[in-house]
Amino acid sequence: MTRKQQRTWFLVGGVGVLALATVLILGALGDSLVYFYSPTELTEKAIDPGAQIRVGGLVEEGSVEKGEGLDVSFVVTDLNESVTVNYNGLLPDLFREGQGVVAEGSFLTDGQFHATKVLAKHDEKYMPKEVADALKEQGKWKADETLIDDSVKKYGIDDSGTNKGYGE
Amino acid sequence: MQLDERIDRLTMQRYANPKAFIAIADRVIPWLKVLTGLAFVGGLYLALFQAPADYQQSETVRIMFVHVPTATMSMMVFAIMTTSSIVALIWGHRVADLFARASAPIGAAFTFIALFSGSFWGRPMWGTWWEWGDARLVSELILLFIYFGYMGIWQTIDDPIKAAKAARITAIVGAVNLPIIKFSVDWWNTLHQPASLVRMDGPAIHESLLWPLFAMWAAFGLFYVTMALIGTKIEILRFQSRARAMRQTEGV
Amino acid sequence: MENLSTFLAMDGYGTFIWPVYGVALTLCGVIWIARSYTLRSLERAQKDEDQAT
Numbered sequence: 001m002t003r004k005q006q007r008t009w010f011l012v013g014g015v016g017v018l019a020l021a022t023v024l025i026l027g028a029l030g031d032s033l034v035y036f037y038s039p040t041e042l043t044e045k046a047i048d049p050g051a052q053i054r055v056g057g058l059v060e061e062g063s064v065e066k067g068e069g070l071d072v073s074f075v076v077t078d079l080n081e082s083v084t085v086n087y088n089g090l091l092p093d094l095f096r097e098g099q100g101v102v103a104e105g106s107f108l109t110d111g112q113f114h115a116t117k118v119l120a121k122h123d124e125k126y127m128p129k130e131v132a133d134a135l136k137e138q139g140k141w142k143a144d145e146t147l148i149d150d151s152v153k154k155y156g157i158d159d160s161g162t163n164k165g166y167g168e
Numbered sequence: 169m170q171l172d173e174r175i176d177r178l179t180m181q182r183y184a185n186p187k188a189f190i191a192i193a194d195r196v197i198p199w200l201k202v203l204t205g206l207a208f209v210g211g212l213y214l215a216l217f218q219a220p221a222d223y224q225q226s227e228t229v230r231i232m233f234v235h236v237p238t239a240t241m242s243m244m245v246f247a248i249m250t251t252s253s254i255v256a257l258i259w260g261h262r263v264a265d266l267f268a269r270a271s272a273p274i275g276a277a278f279t280f281i282a283l284f285s286g287s288f289w290g291r292p293m294w295g296t297w298w299e300w301g302d303a304r305l306v307s308e309l310i311l312l313f314i315y316f317g318y319m320g321i322w323q324t325i326d327d328p329i330k331a332a333k334a335a336r337i338t339a340i341v342g343a344v345n346l347p348i349i350k351f352s353v354d355w356w357n358t359l360h361q362p363a364s365l366v367r368m369d370g371p372a373i374h375e376s377l378l379w380p381l382f383a384m385w386a387a388f389g390l391f392y393v394t395m396a397l398i399g400t401k402i403e404i405l406r407f408q409s410r411a412r413a414m415r416q417t418e419g420v
Numbered sequence: 421m422e423n424l425s426t427f428l429a430m431d432g433y434g435t436f437i438w439p440v441y442g443v444a445l446t447l448c449g450v451i452w453i454a455r456s457y458t459l460r461s462l463e464r465a466q467k468d469e470d471q472a473t
Contacts, residue, residue, distance in 0.1 A: 007258050015340065022344045026355075033356045035301045054301070056357060092295030094224060102359055119295045122224070124364040126232065127374035132223035146362060208445075216441075227430040230437050234444045277447050285440040292436050391448055398455045405462040412469070 036102045039081040040149045049107045055083050056102040056121060057147050064097055076101060076113075080149035087115040094120035100144045121147070186404045189263050193397045200394040207387035214380035222377070229377060231289040236364075237385040239282035242311060243346050245275030245392060246339070249318070250346075253339035256332065263400065265332040266407070268339055269322050270399025274392050276315035283308060294359060303352040304360035307345060314342040328407070 026033070036056035037045070047053055055076055063075035073086045074097075085103045095101060100121030105114050123144035127135075135141050215233035222229035249268040256264035286305070287297045299305055318338045325331035353362045364372045371378065430437050 004258060011254065011257060011340070018341060018344055022348075026348070033303045033352075035299070035303065035356065035358050037357070090295075092293065094293045095295075096224075099224070117296075119299075119359060120293060121359060122293060122361045123372075124361045124367070125372045126222055126225075126229060126364060126377050128220035128376055129223040131374050212441075221431065227433045228436060230430070231440050234440050238444065274451060277451060281444045281447060284443055288436045288440050292433060388448075391452075395451055395455055398459055402455065402459050402462060405459075405466060409462070409466065409469070 038078040038147070038149060039076060039083045040078050040151075042083065043081050047107055049109045052104070052106055054102055054104045055085070055113060056100065057082070058143055059095070059097050059099060059101050061097050074101075076103060078147055078149040079152040083113050085113045085115050085118070087118050089118065091118055092120040094122055096120075098143060099123075100147050186263055186408070190401055190404060193401050197394065197397055197401075200390060200397070204387065204390040204394050207383065207390050211380065211383035211387040214383050219380040220376050225289075225293055228289055228292055231285050232377075233380050233384045235282055235285040235289060236381060237388040238278040238285065239308070240385075241388050241392060242275055242279040242282050242308070243349060245271050245278060246311065246315070246342065247346060249275065249339045250343040253336040257336050257340070262332075262407070263404070265335065266403035267396065267400045269335065270403055271392075271396045272315055272319050272322075274395050274399075276312060276319065278388065278392075279308065279312040279315060283312065296359075299359050302359045303356045304349065304358050307349040307352050311342075311345055311349060314338070314345060318342065328410075 036054035039055060039057055042053070042055060057076040057078045060075035060077045060082060063073075065073050067073065070088050070090065071086075072088070072091065073084060076083045076085055085105075087103065087105075095118065100123060102119045102121050103113065103115040104117040104119070108114050121144070123146070132141075211233070215230055219230065219233070221227050249271050252264045252268040252271070255261055256268070283305075286308075290299075291297050318335060321334045321338055322331050325334060352358060353360055373381065428434055428438075
């Protein structure tokens, strides 16, 4: 074997070991790399009251209720399960009904979610207002699919791509 | 001489030769400077004056024209440094080491701009400057530290041969972070949005916002190529003057 | 003048947009100037050395 071949095999071996190690480490870290859980995941997990977690999904259309002062409540849904969130504080500019949201806080004993922080989640779509309006008019509007539960994606979305029972 | 070694000589030697590299660099650098300048003027005009406001994000969509090109380039530059380091490791080419070295500060600058612009977009849109729990944000920050580590190696190790060896390994090992950054938004739930351009159904960015983005991409891309060539030439000249000084002191 | 201030305000997001462009262009500008300057002084030094020998 020439020196060059030796170096090449050393490199291939090294990179292989490195890649394997990375996959194992990331696998071991698992859940701690997940930023939020969907409402469906939360009902499966049975989270203890008081435990700090983040729940992410779509703000259900028509669910936002403003109370006194900065009190606000809304429903986070993945169209399969949903969680009612209570919050007292300022909402980010991107917070809208039908759009993505992540709420950080904990469940109270009565099963309601009390948020200490509410962040808006943006989807991957970028377009001028006129284009968005036109899409909505034509019924071609799609909600952020990454936030919709897989079970609903299979059955709940018709051929045109709009969600049955959801949207405008 | 074995056949593969002969092919190596034909294809690689030409670019590995510092004299040939400088000759090519001298010819293209003035043109690249002009092109970079023009791309920035055009890109900024499109980004600040021509692009419409977004239906959701309003005017803050203009931050994307800086954020997306610098963020993708921050990974691209590191991938180029890794490739360059592999070439240097296998064929032992000096210029490939120096090219990787000259690329690092530009990659670090792109990473910083990506983090900064992301933060200034996240504050008004998400409602937070920074989230430690987000895999995309944290892996991009780790990239910045890897760049600093790589640059630190060249700074602290005096012997250029030893420094080059340590730097090559850092660039190759550090590359494991690149797929983690890229796919973090697919592998885990993140606050950061998934990819807009490279996706199954085609880009999710409207044309009117796509052209300013491409123009800014061209500007940052040309900026990198120009600065990396100038930087490599600087490193070659430094290397040569150092070698000359050593020869003089030894009286050879 | 009113046009300019509306443009700079960026629908209320000017305080977030302008620092991003400012930092990006300043950083790129500094790298550009520093590298061009270093290269020029190195080339000059090399020319002097060549003449000396």
